[in-house]
Amino acid sequence: MELRHLRYFRAVAEELHFGRAAERLHIAQPPLSQQVRQLERELGVSLLTRSTRRVELTRAGEAYLRRTIAILDAVDDAGHQARRVAQGLEGHLWIGCVGSATYSVLPRLVRALREQLPQVEISIRGEMLAPAQLDALRNRDVDIALLRPPVDDPAIRTEHVRRDRLMVAVPSAHRLASRDTLRVDDLRAEDVIAHAGQDRSVMGRLLTAMCADAGFVPQIRQEVSETSTLVTLVAAGLGIAVVPAPTADLDVAGVTYRPLEPATLGVDLVAAHLGDAAPPAVERALEVLRGLAL
Structure with missing residues (x-):
């Protein structure tokens, strides 16, 4: 049995006329009749009753048509889905x-x-x-x-x-919070909360490099992997942190953000x-x- 046998049977069962079904399938009528009879022989049941004036479904044919429609629709849906997945649409x-x-x-x-x-x-x-x-x-x-x-x-x-400017997150009560902008040298004497170590974080390596260029090693008090945790620790007053500007969208109470100069500093x-x-x-x-x- 092949899918074409099911498609042929469905067309005849829905048209209840071999001639119209053949036109719908764009094939000749004799091969269509032969294929439907071949399907009946394989199943061992009569799906259709035929006379010179009409074609009707048997009870077995009615049941088989319902399952045939479900199978063919599922096959068509599978092909449609496969094409959408291949096109990146699903x-x-x-x-x-x-x-x-x-x-x-x-x-x-x-x-x-x-x-x-x-x-x-x-x-x-x-x-x-x-x-x-x-x-x-x-x-x-x-x-x-x-x-x-x-x-x-x-x-x-x-x-x-895109490129994000660097900011310094400081506790709102910190003396640096009153400044409009900050420079790397302002970090020299401060406890710093940093993204996890140099081998695991781009921001950690960047912080170390900026401070080295300014002639000092940052006093890293804690290292964390999550930006949200880093900002929370700043809010708790445990230190300041260098972060990309979008971090300010977290809007954590008790944290003030100040731009780091020069403005070319970014990531x-x-x-x-x-x-x-x-x-x-x-x-x-x-x-x-x-x-x-x-």
Whole structure:
């Protein structure tokens, strides 16, 4: 039995006329009759009663037609879904994101994806440091990673999303909170809350490099992986922190943000994904991301 036997039977059963069914299927009538009889012989039942004036379904034929319609519709739906998945219009997309972008870029991106790709299910892994995101990309645990460069793996492609200015998060009662702007040298005597160590965080390496250029080593009191935890510790008065500007969107009570001078001090955000191995929905999602005014 082949799908064509089911399609032939369905056409005859719905038309109740071999001639009209043959026209509908764009085949000659004799082969159609032969194929339906072959199906009946294989099943061992009569699906149709035939006379010179009419064709009717038997009870067995009525039951078989209901199942045939369900089978053929499911096959057609499967093909339609496969084409939509291949076109990136349906499927499942996992997005990883660094902490600061979790509170700024990510909400806008997810809203746009839901509007423009409603059949693509979106799952989020937020508050991920860049090394963890790169590992997740390689392991195919995420499909798109919003992270801070550099990315040195040739199998991973990146495209620039935006550049974020650096800010200093200070307790609102801290003496530095009264200043309009701060410079790196202002961190010299302060306890600092930092993103997790140099080997695990772009921001941690950046902090160390900036302070080294200014001639001192930062007094790191605590290291944390999550940006939300870092800001909470600042609010508790345990130290100050250097963060990308979007972190201010957290709006945690007791924290004041001041720009770090010079204004050229900043950190890039890129969208990273596996090259040729990326799911089709990735390029669709990147098109949506490019269309956002960030």
